[in-house]
Amino acid sequence: MTTVESQLHAAPRNYRYVLTITVTVLVLFGWSMTTVSLNSVDESGMKVATNIINGLTHPDLNLLFNFSKQSVLYLLVETLAIAFLGTLVGSILAVPLAFLAASNIVPRPVSWLTRLLLIFIRTIPALVYGLMFIRVTGPGPFAGVLTIGLTSIGMLSKLYVDAIEELDVKVLESLTSIGCSTYEKIRFGIVPQLLSIFLSVMIYRFDMNLRDASVLGLVGAGGIGAPLIFAMRGYKWDQVGSILLGLIVLILLIELVSNKLRAKLVRGY
Structure with missing residues (x-):
């Protein structure tokens, strides 16, 4: 044994x-x-279910492949642009907030207040932000960009803070001992340690934002969500099938590319 x-x-x-x-x-x-009830499932319900399956398996190819502003390709590009710009805005704004929330950089009261602000930002759902921004800017992609940017700040700042608090301070002490300026310590001591982590987190958040941008269209914040809900309300299941097919392909491609980029960042640094 x-x-x-x-x-x-x-x-x-x-x-x-x-x-x-x-x-x-x-x-x-x-x-x-005990909460599952099949009493409301009747013949008409089964017919609707059959129509849904038939529509999803036979998508509207004309809607999928033409190049008008109502086509799936155009709306997917718009959704991609909303997610990209929103992630970029959120990533930039999250950097100063992350340094203000890092307990090894600023005094604890400042860190605590900043963390409280970030918790508040993360608490509110993206759809609520979308509805608020639509009242300010009107419906359209710009409201979607602002919503994605604001919702990204909470998560990105939290992950940035974790990276900042794990900085190797010995590098900074070495740079100080040889008389480096503050700029040189940031450029050669902090940026090389944080850059790859920050970029990896940004790519991961962009992957999430692409899915969120697809949903924001439901409240009028641009993207492919609005045509999707309109097609579902009109029982146009072939159009629903084409929109979902386009979304699946786009998300799979972004997932593949983002995974490769993140792997290269880890190996490169």
Whole structure:
């Protein structure tokens, strides 16, 4: 018998713990199933479900491949632009907030107040921000860019702070000992440590913002969301299928590219 096997056999058997967890999960599952009701599913509902499946599997190719302002390609490019500009705005604004929230850079009261502000920003959903900006700027892509930018600040700042607080201060001490200026310490001591992490976080957030930008169109903040909800309300399931197909392809491509870029950043630095 190997050492691993002997340790495995010698390990205490937590049968009571496993039994308790199993019973709890089964009780919760049974309780959740009581809310499932199939009484409202009738013949008309099954017909609608069949129409949905048929429309999704037979998308409107003309809507998908033409180049008008109502086409899927145009709306996907608009959605991509909203996500990109919003991520860029949020990434830039998050940098000073992240330094103000880092406890190893500023006094603790300043750090605490900035973190409180960032928590407040993260608490409000993107759709609420979208509705507020639409009242200010009117419906359109600009409201979407502002919404994506503001919602990005909360998450990006939090991840930036984690990177800033893990800075190798020995590098800064070495630069100080040889008489480097503040600019030189930032340029050669801080930027090389943070740049790859910041870029990786930005790419990851852009991937998330692309999905958020698709939803923001539902409240009139530009992008492909509005045509999607209109097609669903009009029971035009072939158009819904073409829009969803375009979204799936775009998100898969962005996912592939972003993963490769992030991997290169990790290897490069």
